[in-house]
Amino acid sequence: MPELPEVETTRRGLQPHLLGARIVDVDVRQPQLRWPVPADLAAHLRGQQVLALRRRSKYLLIDVAAGSALVHLGMSGSLRLDAVNDPRRTHDHLQLSLDSGLLLRYNDPRRFGSWLWQPAGQSHPLLANLGPEPFADEFDGARMWRLSRGRRAAVKVFLMDAATVVGVGNIYASEALFRAGIDPRRAAGRISQARYCRLAEVVREVLAEAINQGGTTLRDFLRPEGVPGYFAQSLRVYDRHGQACRQCGEPIRRVVLGQRASYYCPTCQR
DNA sequence: CATCGGACCTGTTAGC
DNA sequence: TGCTAACAGGTCCGAT
Numbered sequence: 001m002p003e004l005p006e007v008e009t010t011r012r013g014l015q016p017h018l019l020g021a022r023i024v025d026v027d028v029r030q031p032q033l034r035w036p037v038p039a040d041l042a043a044h045l046r047g048q049q050v051l052a053l054r055r056r057s058k059y060l061l062i063d064v065a066a067g068s069a070l071v072h073l074g075m076s077g078s079l080r081l082d083a084v085n086d087p088r089r090t091h092d093h094l095q096l097s098l099d100s101g102l103l104l105r106y107n108d109p110r111r112f113g114s115w116l117w118q119p120a121g122q123s124h125p126l127l128a129n130l131g132p133e134p135f136a137d138e139f140d141g142a143r144m145w146r147l148s149r150g151r152r153a154a155v156k157v158f159l160m161d162a163a164t165v166v167g168v169g170n171i172y173a174s175e176a177l178f179r180a181g182i183d184p185r186r187a188a189g190r191i192s193q194a195r196y197c198r199l200a201e202v203v204r205e206v207l208a209e210a211i212n213q214g215g216t217t218l219r220d221f222l223r224p225e226g227v228p229g230y231f232a233q234s235l236r237v238y239d240r241h242g243q244a245c246r247q248c249g250e251p252i253r254r255v256v257l258g259q260r261a262s263y264y265c266p267t268c269q270r
Numbered sequence: 271c272a273t274c275g276g277a278c279c280t281g282t283t284a285g286c
Numbered sequence: 287t288g289c290t291a292a293c294a295g296g297t298c299c300g301a302t
Contacts, residue, residue: 002295034278034297058296075296076280091280110279112296126298153273162297169295218295219282238295259275261293 002073004058004134004167005210006221006229010079011055013224014104017081018050018062022099030093034074034114037094041117045069045096057130057166067119070126074112080105081224131163134203139165141197148188148196157258158188159199168203171216171238174263176203178237183269184262185255209234237263 002010026042048064055061060079062069071079082103088095089107094115096104106115118124132138144165148158158164159173168176177184179202182195191199215221215229218239222228236246241254245265255262 006295032279072296074279075294108279109281110294110296112278151272157273160296171295216295221295258273260296 002058002077002215002221003169003172004055005172005207005213005231006215007058007060007073007167008055008211009215009223009229010073011053011060014060014079014081015053017100017102017224018053018098018104020049021102022049023047023064023096024099025097027095027097028093028115029095030111033093033108033111034072035116037115038117041069041115044117056127057133057162058169059127061118065120067117067122070114070116070118070124071106072114074108074110074114076110076220077106077108077113078220078222079224080107080222080226129163130166131161132165134165134167134207139200139203141193141195141200144196144200145191145193148191151188153188154184154257155182155186155188155191156184156260156262159203160258160260165203167207170260170262171218171235172203172206172210174238175206175236178263178265178269179206181269184257184264237265239263 023045026045028037028042031037044066045064050062050064052063058072060071082105084101084103091109092105092107094106116124147164151158156173156177159168180199182199210216210231213229213231214223216231217228218232237252240252240263242251245252245268248267250265250267252263253266
């Protein structure tokens with residue numbers, strides 16, 4: 001479900017409620033997530049004050065003095081703020097009770113997400129080899145061009161590789177390639193530096209617009225306050241198989257690349 | 271190295 | 287209407 005805009009939207013929604021709050025209790029009801037929830041996670045968090053809520057790639061980091069809870073939402077995860085008396089729902093696997101009386105609940109039907117512990121001053125192995133953030137200076141067309149030389153994989157697969165840039169998942173990869181006018185099937189190594197510069201630009205553009213709209217709600221993404229994101233109405237190709245291209249009217253096509261559905265306009269993208 | 275397929279799960283939808 | 291298969295916003299890991 002969540003790509004960078006949805007995770008960032010979640011972070012922004014939670015921040016005012018979490019910052020400075022004390023975690024009075026931690027309840028792990030289902031520790032079997034993508035990786036088992038560490039047995040000592042609750043002990044690390046209980047009684048601690050939240051010092052910051054950060055995002056790196058699609059991970060949320062809940063900082064306390066001794067380290068951070070690393071939260072990944074996987075495909076179907078979400079975080080929700082509840083009042084103490086709100087009943088638990090199906091697939092609520094973990095909750096933090098805050099001294100404000102609010103509950104931070106983690107819900108994840110498919111359990112592809114994770115809650116891990118990262119001691120202060122250390123970088124968790126899962127974060128160690130990530131590429132640059134899309135809004136960092138380090139991410140630009142020259143970097144993509146350099147990294148892609150000799151690569152025969154489809155440019156969409158290359159764009160979704162976290163070593164290229166983090167945060168660009170299946171929706172925004174299709175959307176960015178449409179905006180850049182690049183055919184997603186094209187070999188990454190056969191694209192010019194100029195086109196990669198344009199691609200870097202539109203990656204930032206589409207992510208920024210999506211964040212401003214509160215993310216994309218296709219089926220079930222809800223912000224922590226319980227409201228959907230509105231970027232779905234701005235999607236130009238994703239999930240629009242057979243529908244007219246908003247730019248030229250040609251039917252949008254669907255093709256599978258790297259085992260993921262990909263959408264593109266055969267005339268606008270070359 | 272780069273690339274590919276499988277794995278982890280449950281829920282919803284498309285198609286017969 | 288009902289059953290089944292395909293598919294879903296992620297991404298790691300091992301085999302080739």
